[in-house]
Amino acid sequence: MKEIVVISGKGGTGKTSVTASLAILGGESLVVADCDVDAANLHLLLTPEVQYREDFYSGKEAEINPRICTDCGICAEVCHYGAILQPTDTGQWIIDKNRCEGCGYCSHVCPASAITLSSAYSGEWFRSKTRTGGFMVHAELAAGADNSGKLVARVKNEARKSANEAGADYVLVDGSPGIGCPVISSLSGAAFVVLVTEPTKSALHDLRRVYEIVRKFSISAGCVINKADLNPGVENEILGFLQEENIPLLGTLPYDSVFSEAMTAGMTIVEYTRGEITGRVEDIWEHLLREVSSRK
Amino acid sequence: MRVVITAAGREWDSQVDQRFGRAACFFCYNDEDGTIQIIDNQSAAGEAHGAGTKAAATVAEYEPQVLITGNGPGQNAESVLSRTGVEVYIGAGGMTVKEAYDAWCGGKLSRA
Amino acid sequence: MNIAIASGKGGTGKTTVSVNLTSYLCRTRPAVLVDLDVEEPNAGLFLETEVVSKTITYKQIPVWNQASCTSCGLCARVCEFNAVIQIKDDILIFPELCHSCGACVGLCPANALVMESKEMGVITHSRKEKLDFVESRLNPGEEQAVPQIRETKSYLARNFNDSMLCIMDAPPGTSCPVVEVVRDADVVLFVAEPTPFGLHDLQLAVKAARSLGKEPAVIINRVGIGNEDTESFCREQSLRVIARIPNDREIARSYSDGKLLFEEFPSVRSAMESVKGYLDEAEQRFFANQAKANQAKVRQEINP
Known part of the structure; x- marks a missing residue:
């Protein structure tokens, strides 16, 4: 079983959109993992039926027991985040959960042991069946909760487990955005990375930065240029970058309203249209499989 | 010699866990007396951040000479491990623990 | 505004x-x-x-003074971010993981850690x-x-x-x-x-x-x-x-x-x-x- 990560x-x-189309083409041969938990949208296209759900805890948060608190205020003095407050109306010391980073300093200095540190609720994860008959693992963050390497790792772990049980060949991961901790966690254990980009100055800029991480982990990668015909100049710059880094171009897709039409219909491109674009996505999928299998 | 392999399970035929920091467990083998010790990595794997440094500290307690894993530890974990003098070998992803150990014995794995 | x-x-x-x-x-x-x-x-x-x-x-991160350290390991145990790691008598500090909470510095019984500024961005x-x-x-x-x-x-x-x-x-x-x-x-x-x-x-x-x-x-x-x-x-x-x-x-x-x-x-x-x-x-x-x-x-x- 191999892991393909799309970032x-x-x-x-x-x-x-590209991940969802590949998921449909792969059907039961793969398990899908949505690690873009900040803006988890894959379920809108794959309409998964939830079979299992579980609460998820990540990071810590402090809590003051008002019955034990002796009102000494030492906790507030040591807190570097200004997260411990004493509102004048109640006079009771409380923790501002939005500011608390869960360091636990307050719990160590409290002379009355009135402060406990516990795991913070940060959302739910689900194992579902999609309409292709394959499994999908996804998550929903609680409002204001932080995406973390841990949640991404959990989603991927559960997807791997499902893939092993179902005898699937691949885990297809919709990776996290940006270049921080979650994306690093998305990449860990990957056999191949699909870089989806578009010919805009800012997308190229970010592509270069995210590829630095991929290269650091020595994972092989291929690239899909979306909205390719939008700007031939920048497209050429991207192609130059791919050549320099020896990254195969898996295929290009045109700038076309059919993408948002399909999304609005709650479908993937390959289901919505049987035209030329579907053919291109199919070519990308086959090219991707060749690249993945040519690497041990 | 004490060898540690990142593993998804507790047996010789368990899969190697590609990851280091969030590996399920560490399969520790002492090839002088043939003893096997499994170090659970639950506590590091359950960390929101900094799983790598914590896992490295856990491995260090076993005082291994060799560590075998898949993609290789990240930068932070690597600098903890470098203090212990352990030699890190990578590229064992997709193998079982036994296969990985044999591959290392046969000089088929590369240094991180 | x-x-x-x-x-x-x-x-x-x-x-x-x-x-x-x-x-x-x-x-x-x-x-x-x-x-x-x-x-x-x-x-x-x-x-x-x-x-x-x-x-x-700059952000504030702890710096270790080996001479005063008694290797009690409290700093590593209290760090919730795994930014302070003890390897035998050595204390390693990882600035990128540190949240500058100051717990290790404030709680160290030997005053062997101090907060110093480090470039962040x-x-x-x-x-x-x-x-x-x-x-x-x-x-x-x-x-x-x-x-x-x-x-x-x-x-x-x-x-x-x-x-x-x-x-x-x-x-x-x-x-x-x-x-x-x-x-x-x-x-x-x-x-x-x-x-x-x-x-x-x-x-x-x-x-x-x-x-x-x-x-x-x-x-x-x-x-x-x-x-x-x-x-x-x-x-x-x-x-x-x-x-x-x-x-x-x-x-x-x-x-x-x-x-x-x-x-x-x-x-x-x-x-x-x-x-x-x-x-x-x-x-x-x-x-x-x-x-x-x-x-x-x-x-x-x-x-x-």
Whole structure:
């Protein structure tokens, strides 16, 4: 079983739309993992039926027991985040959960042991069946909760488990955006990375930065240029970059309203249209499989 | 010699866990007396951040000479491991623990 | 007055709106554009400003003094971020993981750790005519956006007075860094697409903003694609839609070259004019509130 991770650096390049189409083409041969938990959208296209759900805890948060608190205020003195407050109306010390980073300093200095540190609720994860008959693992963050390497790792782990049980060949991961901790966690354990980009200055800029991480982990990668015909000049710059880094071009897709039409219909491109674009996505999928299998 | 392999399970035929910081467990083998010890990595794998440094500290306690893994530890974990003098070998992803150990014995794995 | 421009999802046109809005405003008045997408600041690609100053930002991290250390290991045990690791008698510190909480330093029984400043990122201040551009960038390898955003906010407070319009281009998403930007904003604007993805992410963003006590207004970008659901959601939630930018291949193409859009496209210009109208109103409220607060302060000083 091999893990294919789709990332883009910049948002809005069509990463999720491409992932959803590949998921449909792969059918039961793969399990899909949505690690773009900040803006988890894959479920809108794959309409998964939830079979299992579980609460997820990540990071810590402090809590003051008002019955034990002796009102000494030492906790507030040591807190570097200004997260411990004493509102004048109640006079009771409380933790501002939005500011608390869960360091636990307050719990160590409290002379009355009135402060406990516990795992913070940060959302739910689900295992579902999609309309292709394959499995999908996805998550929903609680409002204001932080995406973390841990949640991404959990989603991927569960997807791997499902793939092993179902005898699937691939885990297809809709990776996290940006270049921070979640994307690094998305990449860990990957056999191949698909970079989805578009010919805009900002997308190219972010592509370069995210590829630095891919290269650092020595994972092989291929590239899909979406909205390719939008700007031939920048497209050429991207092609130059791919050549320099020896990244195969898996295929290009045109700038076409059919993408948003399909999304609005709650479908993937390959289901919505049987035209030339579907053919191109099919070529990308086959090219991708050749690249993945040519690497041990 | 003490060898540690990142593993998804507790047996010789378990899969190697590609990851280091969030590996399921560490399969520790002492090839002088043939003893096997499994170090659970739950506590590091369950960290929101900094799983790598914590896992490296856990591995360090076993005082291994060799560590075998898949993609290789990240930068932070690597600098913890370098203090212990352990030699890190990568590229064992997709193998079982036994296969990885044999591949290392046969000099088929590369240094991180 | 601080204006946060955010979006639940990446790629909805948040940076485009921020850049065009600030440039549009600056035709008649001074304003500041602040790029707080500290991991991947991109707004500078669209501007031709001249650098005025560069300010290095620092965060506080512990430094170990081996001579005083008794190897008790308390520092490593209390660190919730695994930024302090004990290997036998050695203490290793990982600045990128450190949240500067100070627990290891404060609790060390031997005073073997002290807090010191370490470079975290850079704030680049540049200018072109009436437009000030403040770009905040984390150093490569640094993982925490929040302290860098905090430092940038305090830079703004030091360099500009309250009445200056600061347009803050937030990072995408709804997690901690965005919360840090939106928390102190006087006006929150969301840029959303009228597609199912756009709507879903807008719903999450609105929920997050309201949990901070902020009432956002919405700018809908690429009107013409998708469906009416985003508009209906805004109506149901009494969210004010203050501008609509049409979907246009030529706009997308011009953007891809890194160009300013309102000069070329009347539709973008009129959208910016609508946003400006909304900000003018907000500004009047802002000054009225400020005056009220000042009066209260004066009264209190006279009759303590």
